Amino acid sequence: MNVHFIAIGGSAMHNLALALYHKGYKVTGSDDEIFEPSKSRLAAKGLLPEAFGWFPEKINSVLDAVVLGMHAKADNPELLKAQSLGLKIYSYPEFLYEQSKNKTRVVIGGSHGKTTITSMILHVMHYHDRDVDYMVGAQLEGFDVMVKLTETNDFIVLEGDEYLSSPIDRRAKFHLYKPNIALLSGIAWDHINVFPTYENYVEQFKIFVDSIVKGGSINYNEEDEEVKRVVEASENPIRKIAYQTPEYTVENGETYLETPEGPMPIEVFGKHNLNNLAGAKWICQHMGIDEDDFYEAISTFKGASKRLEKIAEGKTSVAYKDFAHSPSKVEATTKAVKEQYNDRHLLACLELHTYSSLNAEFLKEYKGALDAADTAVVFYSPHAVEIKKLEAVTHQQIAEAFERDDLIIYTNPDEFKAFLFEQDLSNKILLLMSSGNYGGLDFDEVKNLVK
Structure with a gap:
């Protein structure tokens, strides 16, 4: 089969493209931007597009199927060409x-x-x-x-x-x-x-x-x-x-x-x-x-990548990184770490990064989510709010949502990083919860804090 991927660089899409390549299919694709690790993995199999962008000339009647990724728009020129030719267009799950x-x-x-x-x-x-x-x-x-x-x-x-x-x-x-x-x-x-x-x-x-x-x-x-x-x-x-x-x-x-x-x-x-x-x-x-x-x-399962992943362990301190961002996940993860290390101080840092978490109306869903932490920190980037075209959220809205008087809130990446690197983690557990990176935090540097 000949299969073309519109938006081949996505996490799910590039993995499907690689799976079909391994199955013996002829695979092509396009995207306007491709990041690591997708870029290197596609390049290793000769599947990385020669140039970034959308090229309707790649779409022709020889194709058996076109797979359309969520990153593409409904007016994508390759999609419009595929529709005009009457080609079979699948979503990823289809x-x-x-x-x-x-x-x-x-x-x-x-x-x-x-x-x-x-x-x-x-x-x-x-x-x-x-x-x-x-x-x-x-x-x-x-x-x-x-x-x-x-x-x-x-x-x-x-x-x-x-x-x-x-x-x-x-x-x-x-x-x-x-x-x-x-x-x-x-x-x-x-x-x-x-x-x-x-x-x-x-x-x-x-x-x-x-x-x-x-x-x-x-x-x-x-x-x-x-x-x-x-x-x-x-x-x-x-x-x-x-x-x-x-x-x-x-x-x-x-x-x-x-x-x-x-x-x-x-x-x-x-x-x-x-x-x-x-x-x-x-x-x-x-x-x-x-x-x-x-x-x-x-008994030998260590966990899925980015899910409560131990990134460093010292004699008296441990650091975990977790993908948790929705209220239920944040609460479950924070409780789990505190239960596992109930004799140590838990410093939990949450980045509000997703569309839902940065929505002023949705924020109230986070009530009690960080209660299990001894010290609770919330970071969010006003720039991320702008990109998502949402109404700005305030310190007060966040403080009221979590209903925790001692909640520490940062909006500046440098100030958050300075706070983190000033911490003495002796006899403490550090939990970093985010689907982002706190505005550019180097997690390898964080490992050096663990003693």
């Missing part, structure tokens, strides 16, 4: 379904936890040499690519994102996969630029549950009241299997999972991650891994 319609599709959905759960499942499969196709949103240890597609594997494991499919397809991505086996980890309002009301957001998960193939199954986190309500109210004739957080203990900074064979030390920690583990165990059992084999494999 194309993944096309590649997997004859496989058993396992889809992991939820506002939070889906990357970690998908990563856990793939880790267990890899540990036991079970080859499966997959798409996951984080780089995993032992895996060269984030998307793998074959003609032969029976299973495909897909991380099910609720964000939009493409500029011309406003459906949520996970509505298009038609799972045989599904999981729903949690529902907490996000992406308010697309789903302006809570009810509208929850509706996406109802559609997801109803999209499961008749006779299929869903495992769901019954500790999340909204998940429980959505799944149990669905009239789709599927098996509904609830899961909950397993028993565990924390001793001297180490987490032990209760198993039929007794307490087992594990690398990941926090109630939310143990809950994720319970969901992953169910899915692995559906895929033919028995309980003992699951425990053996999961």
Whole structure:
């Protein structure tokens, strides 16, 4: 097949392009800008466009398919050319379904936890040499690519994102996969630029549950009241299997999972991650891994990239970096770190970086999110607010939203960095939560603070 990617440089898009290249397809693509690591990875396989920009002359009737990325606009000249020629145009999730319609599709959905759960499942499969196709949103240890597609594997494991499919397809991505086996980890309002009301957001998960193939199954986190309500109210004739957080203990900074064979030390920690583990165990059992084999494999799982990642550890201090930015994730991550190190001072720094987090109306969702921290810091860039064309948020709005009198707030990257590097981290835990980089913070420099 000849496949052309419009906006090939995206994190998901370039991984799909590489997967098709490895499958033997002829792959071309365009983009107006491509950053690392996409740039080097595409270049290594000869897939990097010769010049950045949009070139309608690349679009011709020889193409079997065009894959349209979210970064492109509806008036993209290559898209318009493809439409005029009547070519088959796929969104990213549509194309993944096309590649997997004859496989058993396992889809992991939820506002939070889906990357970690998908990563856990793939880790267990890899540990036991079970080859499966997959798409996951984080780089995993032992895996060269984030998307793998074959003609032969029976299973495909897909991380099910609720964000939009493409500029011309406003459906949520996970509505298009038609799972045989599904999981729903949690529902907490996000992406308010697309789903302006809570009810509208929850509706996406109802559609997801109803999209499961008749006779299929869903495992769901019954500790999340909204998940429980959505799944149990669905009239789709599927098996509904609830899961909950397993028993565990924390001793001297180490987490032990209760198993039929007794307490087992594990690398990941926090109630939310143990809950994720319970969901992953169910899915692995559906895929033919028995309980003992699951425990053996999961004991070696160190976590997904950017998800509660330990970046430095000294004699008395530890530094973690986490992708957490939505209120539920920030609260879960902060609580997890404090529980793991309850005898040490927790310094938690959150960057408000996404469209939702910088929206004055949405800010109130962060109430109590940093309560578990001994010292809580919030950083946001007024420039980021301008770029997103949002109304400016004030110190007072942030302070009122978090409802914490001692909250420290920075808007200047240099002042935040100065504060951070003045800290004595002896007997402290540093937690940096952001989907950005605090206006240019070098995380390698941060490692030098740890003693």
